[in-house]
Amino acid sequence: MTVITSVAARQVLDSKARPMVEVELTTASGATGRAAAPTGSSVGMYEAKILRDGDAARYGGMSVYSAVRNVTDTIASAIVGRPFESQADFDAALLTLDGSADKGVLGGNAIYPTSVAFLRAQAAETGRPVYQHIARGDLSTLPVPCFNVMNGGHNEVLQAFNEFLIVPHGAESVEHAVEIGVSVFQRLPAVIERRTKKVAAVGGSYGFVAPYSDPAAVLSLISEAVDAAGYTEEVAFALDCASSEMFDATTDTYELDGHRVDSEQMVDHLRSLTEEFDLLFIEDPLDENDWAGFSLAVRELSRTLVFGDDLIVTNKQRLQRAISERAVDGFVLKPNQVGTVTESLETFDLAEEAGLLALPSGRSGGVIDDIVMDLSLGLQVPFQKNGAPRTGERIEKLNFLIRAERELGNATLSDVARIARY
Template sequence: MTQPIDSITVRTILNSQGGRSLEANLRLKDGSFGYGAAARAIIPGRRERDLTDSGRLGSMKDDANIIELESYLKGRSFDSQREFDALFSEDGPFVKVGADIALALSLAYCRANARAAGRSLKDQLVSLSDLESGMPHPIVNIFSGGEHGGYISYQQLMIIPLHDRIHDDVETALQVYGEIEKDVTSRGMVEGYSASSGMLTTSSDLRELFDIIANTIECLGLSGQVQLGTDVAAEHLEQGDGSYRVGNKIMDSDELAAFHRQLLDDYNFYFYEDPFGPDDIESWRALTEYASSKTMIVGDDLFATNVKNIDPGLASGILLKMNQVGTISGTLDAAIAARKEGMRLCVSHRSKETEDTAMADLAVAVGADLIKVGGPRRGDRIAKYNQLIRLAEGNECPPA
């Protein structure tokens, strides 16, 4: 049994978009302290847990949910992280608490117990998981679109460096991103940067932008060392009648599937995320069967980091976002279940990030194949890259 909880504090803080996110502090009776913050999505997927309607900045000590939580937790001990997280499960007494409050407290409790045990957060997470730890490769956002702005329908056009060391991956990411940034800026194409630090351009042509990335990789002599990835975010392209809007075209599921197959044939994709809405089950199954063994078809909105949604026949990889399910235990359950089914793991950021770098510790702890941080710009993204560099002291990247 762990030390009793002495106190909790939950507050509203700013996220990277100037919006509101939640942060929690938790202190054990022996003085061990932990904190956690929950990032937010621009538009959450429909299978995600609900979030709290964050109010004014600062302490939430007068909020009825927080008052009830504090009264319940003060002086109470738990046998494990799982027992603590069960408070926020479907059968728990605080199931109606938003996923962001649940996650902030889950992270804070985990960090406090890590400090009580003299462990790092990564090592504490390793102790909670049956998975082998290891360094992931970063997925680096180059161009953004969709709900993030710009004129392309796909949400992110990305690269994945596949070196043996995270340091080399990051150096290559900086090189490729910088070269493309210089190129498209010189052509007057850049209109700004998205929440995840991808460039927003004047182009509405997906192929033009994929070609820019592919040609830059080739010109830098990095073919085979850097691969292409994309996030379709198709749930946000749905029109409500089973069709999808891609650019100025309305496509049914079969037409969109043909569009995806052509892109897969023409480009050497390593990572292909959310090609269909989460209810378009047969389309998912067919595209996963069609894709080559080198292409990960990855479910984000499809699985929503929930073990109950995982079906290895629908995708070959899963995106893990802690605030979709709301607790560390729920996230680890999804990771373990997916890995047992032979699926690839990718830990992911959210659009509205905080300074919390726990996602990097999680990715290393579960031995994720990939980690999706965003483009190498802005402090909220750079903090995660820097944490990976720190964590790399003693861990090597898995083979591609």
């Protein structure tokens, strides 16, 4: 049993200097757990609700003092002094306290950091790292980090797709994989500037701004940087289309290379990309409500894996529908999307039972000590999204893996080749 003796919450800042809620719990044994609630730039309509104050005079309406009070007043009064047997027991109490389908009463940004803080406090009571606390067996492999190196999407109208990634599948170790990712990233500015005669700009997710509207041209540019760095045989590619951001519901069309296209045309274009480039996965190729389009993508894109992010939002019920409709090969695991650790693990378990993959990922408004790293290692996933190797919260994800490689000793880098379809 774990008994919470004190609860503290405060407003802090995420990696984009936006307010977020941080929660700290202390148990009767003296153990503590602390966690914060990151938020993405692309937020699916089915994610747990983020409560913001809406006071234009404070952070332009983005402050979260009301959510902080929900932790210190409502949540604290319900959990302090009460014994909890497990994470599931604790999270059930939070869900009952909120009582809404979207966590809109207390706020997903109040519930989520409280849930993760409890996970860390329980792990501290056992004296083990969180990834060992949640592990279901031997920790024999380490996930391959995937690097977001070029950006379009949200802030750049030239390129519709949100992220272009490299995957160092041929690396011999985590350290080698990190070196490959950083080396290619550092080669990119020279390639961009030589091709475009313009300075390489920083994109919204801290990769470089994609200088072309044609996705094939962007992938070709990245491929040149890979070749220049000497890693041609060790690197594959991946895409996060974030297509909900570029979808027009009135015409049922998507932005693509300066044109509007329907679902079939989008899938056809993506198929041509998979035939030209080795793409390990494509994330969110269609809109979050385009179930038929996702099913079409799974049928047609035989040389890559189709992942749902905004489509699934780490929600067990939505994943169950995707399984029934054969709409994904896997899902992007972002625990704050659904709001509690238990719900995230239930979605993961459902995916595993169905033979689907989970792709853990941080959020663009991330935190230094993101729990997705512990989930990636503890759940033994084959690869994960680490972001661009530029800012602190992204670099720390890489350092986490480097440290874990040394701590575990005999664990080896996951063999991505066994699941790749190219």
